[in-house]
Amino acid sequence: MNQAIAVVGLGNAGLPLAAVIADRGIQVVGVDVNEKRCQLINEGRNPIPQEEGLGDLIKRHGGRKLLATPRFEDASDCRTFIIIVPLFVDQSFNPDFGIMESAVRSVGRVLKKGDLVVLETTVPPGTTEALVQSWLAESSGLDSSDFHLAYSPERIMTGYSISRLREFPKVIGGRDEESGFLAHQVYSSFISNLHLVSSTRVAELIKVMEGCYRDVNIALANELFKIAQDLDVNFLEARQNANHQYCHIHLPSTGVGGHCIPVYPWFLIKEMEKREGFDNCRLLRTARELNDDMARYWAEKILLACLHVDRPLSLVRICIKGITFREGVKEFYHSRNLVLAKILRDKGLDVYVCDPLLSPEETEQKGFRYLSPEEADVVFDPFAISFEKPGDAG
Ligand SMILES: NC(=O)c1ccc[n+]([C@@H]2O[C@H](COP(=O)([O-])OP(=O)(O)OC[C@H]3O[C@@H](n4cnc5c(N)ncnc54)[C@H](O)[C@@H]3O)[C@@H](O)[C@H]2O)c1
Structure with a gap:
């Protein structure tokens, strides 16, 4: 059981x-495929310094127990292949399988009879059995019954990945009973809180469902926040007292960013649209639209705050205190703050950015000028959803 395991994709x-x-x-x-990253890892250097605890592990195992390589042939003795590469969506929110297909086919070229392949990338339910299996069979020349196939979604959170992997429940499901059993056995040697589910499709849906749950609940919080504002009710006070064991209202926000939550609902919406099941995904679609609209909502609030400043509108200096998609994470993918x-x-206002994670030079690379909040007329903190100047204009 202690055979070498290949992990394809050494990203976050x-x-x-x-x-x-x-x-x-x-x-x-x-x-x-990133040779430079492989070299760093083999030298014991951690390419993701913000990931707590990872530095120590890479220092200890990089180039030894963890050998990084851009060549798939170097993994040809492995009997288990775990694939975890990105899946993006195109402008119409349809999944673009290009990167995944390339990685899966490369694994197929070194696959042997009896090997196990486990996909971890978050995918639309059905992907492992419909697409991954046929890509592997085609590129390996094997019959699909000659290899084992399973799916286990990655459920980490950037910054806390190591503790998540060690403690958080992880699910795994096989294409058939034998694949599920083998995958569970292999994963049990490094994941302690592991749960075998009945199929790859169940395991795939579990991860997408989590994203949908978050998106819909954030949309609910945003909607209740807007209603509370109109009713002149203190939302935070109401929320604090409303929340209990059976009610958890989230905090309002500028929307939902990152690679995951704003993307996963589309996997289901697009699939339902393909099946003409529009009525089955109305809530998911509305939640997406509502969350995406929050940036426009806050832009109007900021504009109103500017009107309270005793200066011509175009000269009011606005400072946004963060453009990353989440506080403390230097990533911009689907950032609603950006x-x-x-x-x-684009409204022609005098906008500056003061992001605690960005230097003035990096701020300029993102197309904004840096200004310290003290020098601005209107300061909006998108993570606290509050105005620091000129008072609570929200
Ligand atoms: N980052 C997270 O917090 C997170 C959380 C949960 C799930 N996930 C899942 O993990 C997937 C990967 O995300 P990530 O954050 O690690 O992405 P990433 O962009 O940080 O890393 C992807 C890595 O894959 C490599 N790669 C690309 N094509 C390859 C190929 N053909 N063969 C080998 N390697 C290849 C890239 O060089 C890169 O190092 C996501 O699509 C998502 O489904 C990520």
Whole structure:
């Protein structure tokens, strides 16, 4: 059972997983097309410094128990292949399987009879059995019954990946009973809180469902917040007292950003649309639209705040205190805070950014000028959803 395991994709999700497996004394061959990243890892240097605990693991195992390589042939002795590469959506929110197909086909080219392949990338339910299986069969020349196939969604959270992998429940489901059993056995050697579910489709849906739950509940909080504002009710006070064991109202926001939550509902919406099941995904679609509209909502609030400043509107200096998609994470994918700053700039307003994670030079690279909040007339903190100047204009 202690055979080498290949982890394909050593990114924000794959590298912590590879490091945790290596830390259990299992030999890991990490395959990533990014040669520079592989070199860093083999030198014991951590390419994701913000990930707590990862630095120590890479220092200890990089180049030893965790060997990184851009060549798939280096993993040809492995009997288990875990694939965790990105899946993006195009402008119409349809999944673009390009990266995943390339990684899966490369695995197929070194696959042997009896090997196990586990996909961890979050995908529309049905993907593992419909697409991954046929890509593997085609590229390996094997019959699909000659290899085992399973799905186990990555449920980490950037910054806390190591503790999540060690403690958080992880699910795994096989294409058939044998695949499920084998995958559960292999994963049990490095994941302690592991749960076998009945199929790959169940495991796939579990991860997408979580994203939908978050998106819909954030949309609910945003809607209740807007209603409370109209009713002149203190939302935070109401929320604090409304929340209990059976009620958890989230905090309002500028919307939902990042690679995950704003993307996963589309997997189901698009699938339902394909099946002409429009009525089955009305809530998911509305939640998406509502959350996406929050940047425009806050832009209007900021505009109103500017009107309270005793200066011509175009000369009011607005400072947005963060353009990353989430506080403390230097990522901009689907960042609604970045969208908010752009909406204000496109209105011809004098917009500046002071993001605690960005230097003035990096701020300029994102298309904004830096200004310290003390020098601004209107200061909006998108993470606290509050105005710091000129008072509570919201
Ligand atoms: N980052 C997170 O917090 C997170 C959380 C939960 C789930 N996930 C899942 O993990 C997936 C991957 O996300 P990530 O954050 O690790 O992405 P990432 O962009 O940080 O890393 C992806 C890595 O894959 C490599 N890669 C690309 N094509 C390849 C190929 N053909 N062969 C080998 N390597 C290849 C890239 O060089 C990169 O290092 C996501 O799509 C999502 O489904 C991520």
